[in-house]
Amino acid sequence: MTINHHPSDETLLRHTAGTLGAGPAVVIAAHLEGCETCRRRVFEFESLGGAILEGMPLEPLRVDALARALERLDLPSLSPRPETIVVRQHHPVGLELPSSLHHCDVGPWRWLGPGFRWSKVSLPGNSDAKVLLLKGRAGLKLPAHGHDGTEFLQVLSGSLFDERGRYYPGDLDEADTDVDHQPVISSDSECICLVALEGDTRLHSALGRLLWPIVGF
Amino acid sequence: MKPVEQQGTLPTPGELCQLMQAVAAAHDRSAFAALFGYFAPRVKAFLMRSGLSANMAEEVTQETMLAIWHKASYFDPSRAGVSTWIYAIARNQRIDRLRRERTHTVDPHLDPSDEPELPDSGEDVALVAEREAQVRTALAALSREQAAIVHLSFFAEKPHSEIARELGVPLGTVKSRIRLALNRLRALLGDET
Numbered sequence: 270m271t272i273n274h275h276p277s278d279e280t281l282l283r284h285t286a287g288t289l290g291a292g293p294a295v296v297i298a299a300h301l302e303g304c305e306t307c308r309r310r311v312f313e314f315e316s317l318g319g320a321i322l323e324g325m326p327l328e329p330l331r332v333d334a335l336a337r338a339l340e341r342l343d344l345p346s347l348s349p350r351p352e353t354i355v356v357r358q359h360h361p362v363g364l365e366l367p368s369s370l371h372h373c374d375v376g377p378w379r380w381l382g383p384g385f386r387w388s389k390v391s392l393p394g395n396s397d398a399k400v401l402l403l404k405g406r407a408g409l410k411l412p413a414h415g416h417d418g419t420e421f422l423q424v425l426s427g428s429l430f431d432e433r434g435r436y437y438p439g440d441l442d443e444a445d446t447d448v449d450h451q452p453v454i455s456s457d458s459e460c461i462c463l464v465a466l467e468g469d470t471r472l473h474s475a476l477g478r479l480l481w482p483i484v485g486f
Numbered sequence: 487m488k489p490v491e492q493q494g495t496l497p498t499p500g501e502l503c504q505l506m507q508a509v510a511a512a513h514d515r516s517a518f519a520a521l522f523g524y525f526a527p528r529v530k531a532f533l534m535r536s537g538l539s540a541n542m543a544e545e546v547t548q549e550t551m552l553a554i555w556h557k558a559s560y561f562d563p564s565r566a567g568v569s570t571w572i573y574a575i576a577r578n579q580r581i582d583r584l585r586r587e588r589t590h591t592v593d594p595h596l597d598p599s600d601e602p603e604l605p606d607s608g609e610d611v612a613l614v615a616e617r618e619a620q621v622r623t624a625l626a627a628l629s630r631e632q633a634a635i636v637h638l639s640f641f642a643e644k645p646h647s648e649i650a651r652e653l654g655v656p657l658g659t660v661k662s663r664i665r666l667a668l669n670r671l672r673a674l675l676g677d678e679t
Contacts (some may be wrong), residue, residue: 279661282639317625322529323496327494335523337520337528338548
């Protein structure tokens, strides 16, 4: 599988640094599962993190810091977590989901427009993350829109295209404020995408405005 | 117990690797203490620079060092150097702590270190050592401003506004400055794409 559309270096760096929001991070993780090029990039950025760590000035610790650590080494677990089994709700969406979604709830398909369905992806502990699956029938034209916050879209099945290119499974489209587009789903099959919206999409994003009355975010 | 001896100069990557392997294979407490001396003060500084208070940075540093002890057997020199591995653990501990602070309820499935391992890139120890060295050379070759941009991108939750403030550039040009800095980095690392 050749992947032609990747996250920007800035996004991969923020993902590596742990400063990307939880929603976009799920979509980037889904992309990384299928993209060796970006995995190598993330490894490079982690090395960069290691180099920056090495270059940090020394911040004095409490005088008993090492003693405390040594005392705790033999305790059974550093942060005991109850072994509760949490069953994640996964409504069948008609394809195998990326493993980055395994710890999320995936809702049933709901109507969004003619030939257009969505499914809510809920991240435990991150109720304000805006992640969803979108499914459009073959040939569907999405509304033309611009962006005030970044939208991350990973193609899971089928394909779509806009003025900037054609997106196949494994491709990730990162659309920020510079992008005005009208995505169209290819005529040969339906298309399913994983999407995360960054920031306050209710107010700022065209796709958010489109989704808000129905989706609730 | 005497206070931590803070170590200003790190040993070679190979020596750090031996210390890690002593912890992994033999639960060698003196090797752990040596790693603690090298890394704990740096991890604390890194966490404070990322916005944690001194107290919380001290706690998360403790958790990071304990995680290093418990996860030592997962350290794989064919994936990353010691500093890089410790960086990743500190980052995960920080994310974990911030999530707990935000949500107040701990979901046992949220430990970032439990997230699925990405497939291996099939590198070996020599290639990893080469990458680690290349990254350091590249970082040193960046201009002052570009190095600052890379650092701030690592530390800041909202890097754009902090970069604008620290470098005194308009917010509108930050995005292109970041792109330039990361393109330069990519060129220095010899990546073609």
